[in-house]
Amino acid sequence: MTTNNAYEADMTERRWPGQETGKPGFLRPPSMARPADECRHSPLPPLMPSIHDVAAMAGVSIKTVSRVVNKAPNVSAELRERVTAAIRQLGYRPNQSARRLAGGRSFMIAFLYNNPAPSYNGGIQSGAANRCRDLGYHLVVEPMPLAGEDRFAILDRLVAALRPDGVFLVPPLSDDARLLQRLSELKLPCARIAGSVMAESFNIPTPERAAGRMVADHLIGLGHCRIGVITPPASHKAAMQRVEGFRDGLLAAGLPIDDALFMEGAFDFESGIRAGERLLAEVRRPTAIFATNDDMALGALTVAHRLKLSVPEDLSVVGFDDTPAGLTAWPPLTTVSQPLEAMGSAVIDALAGSSADSPQFTFRLIQRGSSGPAAV
Numbered sequence: 001m002t003t004n005n006a007y008e009a010d011m012t013e014r015r016w017p018g019q020e021t022g023k024p025g026f027l028r029p030p031s032m033a034r035p036a037d038e039c040r041h042s043p044l045p046p047l048m049p050s051i052h053d054v055a056a057m058a059g060v061s062i063k064t065v066s067r068v069v070n071k072a073p074n075v076s077a078e079l080r081e082r083v084t085a086a087i088r089q090l091g092y093r094p095n096q097s098a099r100r101l102a103g104g105r106s107f108m109i110a111f112l113y114n115n116p117a118p119s120y121n122g123g124i125q126s127g128a129a130n131r132c133r134d135l136g137y138h139l140v141v142e143p144m145p146l147a148g149e150d151r152f153a154i155l156d157r158l159v160a161a162l163r164p165d166g167v168f169l170v171p172p173l174s175d176d177a178r179l180l181q182r183l184s185e186l187k188l189p190c191a192r193i194a195g196s197v198m199a200e201s202f203n204i205p206t207p208e209r210a211a212g213r214m215v216a217d218h219l220i221g222l223g224h225c226r227i228g229v230i231t232p233p234a235s236h237k238a239a240m241q242r243v244e245g246f247r248d249g250l251l252a253a254g255l256p257i258d259d260a261l262f263m264e265g266a267f268d269f270e271s272g273i274r275a276g277e278r279l280l281a282e283v284r285r286p287t288a289i290f291a292t293n294d295d296m297a298l299g300a301l302t303v304a305h306r307l308k309l310s311v312p313e314d315l316s317v318v319g320f321d322d323t324p325a326g327l328t329a330w331p332p333l334t335t336v337s338q339p340l341e342a343m344g345s346a347v348i349d350a351l352a353g354s355s356a357d358s359p360q361f362t363f364r365l366i367q368r369g370s371s372g373p374a375a376v
Helices: 002-013 036-041 051-058 062-069 077-090 096-103 118-135 150-162 177-185 208-221 237-252 269-280 294-306 324-328 340-352
Strands: 108-113 138-143 166-169 190-193 202-204 227-231 262-264 288-291 316-318 335-337 364-366
Touching (some): 051 062, 051 077, 062 077, 108 118, 108 340, 118 340, 138 150, 190 340, 202 340, 208 227, 208 364, 227 294, 262 269, 269 294
Parallel strands (some): 190 202, 227 262, 288 316
Antiparallel strands (some): 335 364
C-alpha cells in the first residue's frame, strides 16, 4: 500500500500548470489534450499489406514473392512483372527483420576506406549505394585507420553490431594484408578495388600502370622532356602503379629518369603546393608536372600562378581522377578519368553474387587547357 500511495502522490504532482487531476489529457499539456469522444471514435490505422496479400493479388506462391523481393535469379520476367505490379499497387514494404531472420542475412554491406581524396571516395560510394538500393541492400560507410590495432577493434564492433553480409575495400586498405587476414578469420565475404597483394578476397583490377603510361605519352608527345612527378604516398600501392607506368613511358621514349623530379605527396592540396614549390625551385625547372591525383595537381597549379608562370605556355600540369574541382580551375585541368561509380557498382555485384566475372575498366585521358606544347 505504501508503494501505491507514493506512486499516486507522484502522479498527482505531475500535472501541467492550470490542469486538475482527472481532467482529459492528464500528463499532457492542454494543447495536446483530446476530447473523450475523439479518443473513442478515432479509426484504427489500416493494416499494412503482407506478403500473403501480394501473393494473392499476383496469383503466385509466397515463395515466389520472396524470390522477387530478394532479387533471386531464375524467376521468369512475366512472374517478376506480376509480383512487382502487385507490390506497387498494394504499397507493400518487405519486413527487414523478417528477411534477416528467414535468410540469416542483414542486407547490409560495409564500405571501409582510408583515402584522403574525397572525390574518389564519393564516386565509389555513390555507385555502390545506388547498386545496393537496386539489390535490396543498405550501404554502411566506415572510415578506418591505416595502421595500428584500432582498426581491428573498429571492425570487430562493426561486425558485432551490424553483422554485414560483406565488406569492400578501396586503396590503400585493399592492400592491408593484416586487415584482409582478419576479415578471412571472421569468415566475412570481402571484395577489393585495385588490390595488389595476394588474398582470398575477390579483387577488381584497375589499369593504373597503363594510365600512367598514357599521361607520359601525352606530355612527351607535346614535346616535354623534363617532367616533374608528384607521387602518391608509398602506402598507396595501386596509385604507385601510375608512377611506374609513367617511368615506362620515359624509358620507351629514350628519356632519362631523374629521381630529383619525383616528389612524394599526400593526395591533398597542401602537399601539391609543397611538391610544386620544390619542383619549380629547380635551377632547370620542369616544363610539365604530372600529379597522381587532381588535388595535388591543383596545388601545383596554384604555385605556378603565384610564380607568374603561364599555364600551359610556361608549364603544363596534368592530374588524375577527373574531380569537379579540376573543371573550375583556370585553366581547366587535363586529367585522367576513371569510372568510379561503375567501379562502386561492380564491387557490390561481386559481393551480392550478381556477377562472378571480374570486370574490366578503361581509364581515359581528358585533355583540357592545362597542358600544351613545351616552350622552345
